[in-house]
Amino acid sequence: MKLTAPVARRSPSVTSQLGLSDRIFSTAADRGLAASIETGLDDVTTSLLGELVFADEIANVTSRYLLNAGGKRVRPMLALLTAHLGDGTVPDVIRAATAIEITHLASLYHDDVMDDADKRRGVPSAQVVWGNSIAILAGDLLFSRANQLMGRLGERAVRLQGDTFERLVLGQLHETVGPADDQDPIDHYIQVLADKTGSLIAAAAQSGIIFSNAPAEFEEPVVLFGERIGVAFQLIDDVLDLSPQPQETGKVPGTDLRAGVATLPLLRLRERAATDARAVDLVARLEADVMNSKGATTEAADSAISALREHDVTTQTLAEAHGWARDAVDALKPLPQGSVKKALTRFAETIVERSS
Ligand code: IPE
Ligand code: IPE
Ligand code: MG
Ligand code: MG
Numbered sequence: 179m180k181l182t183a184p185v186a187r188r189s190p191s192v193t194s195q196l197g198l199s200d201r202i203f204s205t206a207a208d209r210g211l212a213a214s215i216e217t218g219l220d221d222v223t224t225s226l227l228g229e230l231v232f233a234d235e236i237a238n239v240t241s242r243y244l245l246n247a248g249g250k251r252v253r254p255m256l257a258l259l260t261a262h263l264g265d266g267t268v269p270d271v272i273r274a275a276t277a278i279e280i281t282h283l284a285s286l287y288h289d290d291v292m293d294d295a296d297k298r299r300g301v302p303s304a305q306v307v308w309g310n311s312i313a314i315l316a317g318d319l320l321f322s323r324a325n326q327l328m329g330r331l332g333e334r335a336v337r338l339q340g341d342t343f344e345r346l347v348l349g350q351l352h353e354t355v356g357p358a359d360d361q362d363p364i365d366h367y368i369q370v371l372a373d374k375t376g377s378l379i380a381a382a383a384q385s386g387i388i389f390s391n392a393p394a395e396f397e398e399p400v401v402l403f404g405e406r407i408g409v410a411f412q413l414i415d416d417v418l419d420l421s422p423q424p425q426e427t428g429k430v431p432g433t434d435l436r437a438g439v440a441t442l443p444l445l446r447l448r449e450r451a452a453t454d455a456r457a458v459d460l461v462a463r464l465e466a467d468v469m470n471s472k473g474a475t476t477e478a479a480d481s482a483i484s485a486l487r488e489h490d491v492t493t494q495t496l497a498e499a500h501g502w503a504r505d506a507v508d509a510l511k512p513l514p515q516g517s518v519k520k521a522l523t524r525f526a527e528t529i530v531e532r533s534s
Contacts, residue, residue: 253279301428
């Protein structure tokens with residue numbers, strides 16, 4: 179049997195991931211766009227592998243570990259798509275998409291430490307393999323490389339990177355500290371999602387415009403689109419956190435809740451608890467058996483998570499995610515009709531239909 183080292187994998191067909199193989203996506207221009215995105219994503223993968231080389235062996239191994247484990251490349255895909263409103267996937271667009279994916283990758287190393295997550299991209303998370311300090315430092319090395327790469331693109335790129343990273347960190351910080359006493363927990367939560375996830379997805383969409391020399395008036399609509407699909411994407415992530423299929427998600431079910439993060443299904447359940455005794459009971463079970471049980475994977479925890487998954491509040495969360503995706507599509511109104519707008523619309527729909 180031939181054993182091969184893992185390479186930076188991504189899912190096989192981006193056109194089907196994006197819904198670009200659908201029948202509605204059938205003109206020659208549509209097919210040309212899909213082919214160009216495929217090629218662009220291959221270029222991003224090559225560029226990721228080229229940028230993430232460290233002379234130091236431990237730095238090299240740890241920083242490439244999660245890259246080699248896979249990833250959907252949602253953010254580069256979006257940058258490549260919006261770049262087709264300008265000159266297309268020119269080298270600076272590939273560089274910016276690479277830097278954004280490296281920033282995302284770095285944030286995953288840190289997030290798994292904070293969430294005490296056992297698995298990421300189907301493999302043991304970095305701190306499970308090397309411990310917290312090395313996982314945090316590997317994330318820091320990746321952030322440095324992302325910044326160096328943005329530096330090569332000039333002052334505008336450096337500002338975009340700095341502003342985006344600050345928002346991402348504030349999102350993670352506000353998730354960690356929770357809402358203030360006078361703050362509505364759901365408003366607080368949606369702001370956390372926009373900051374920790376929407377900011378980077380919006381920056382991906384925006385960088386496609388900036389670095390392809392597309393008309394500046396397209397920046398605002400694609401940023402709004404990115405922010406809103408970011409919230410939709412993260413709400414789906416919250417529902418997937420309850421999924422009983424870890425082989426699809428590559429994560430351990432209930433990781434968010436076990437880490438004490440009250441995701442939207444639980445926040446909606448707490449709301450219902452004001453008038454519904456069964457909701458009160460389930461909230462109590464989730465708080466005792468999942469959130470305050472130091473990450474335990476007990477039968478009681480599994481049963482409370484599956485009760486939440488089956489509860490109407492999870493259907494409500496899915497419906498809210500679809501609402502955010504529809505609002506994202508509304509933001510695209512100022513863009514010209516054509517393949518890019520069609521693909522972005524399909525992209526928003528695909529994101530809320532995802533199961534991994
Ligand atoms: C995971 O993002 C972290 C979130 C912000 C939800 P992705 O779901 O894009 O992760 P990969 O890159 O495909 O692993
Ligand atoms: C991840 O959020 C957000 C960032 C990495 C900035 P989550 O903690 O909800 O995402 P997963 O479920 O671990 O991917
Ligand atoms: Mg996490
Ligand atoms: Mg987290």
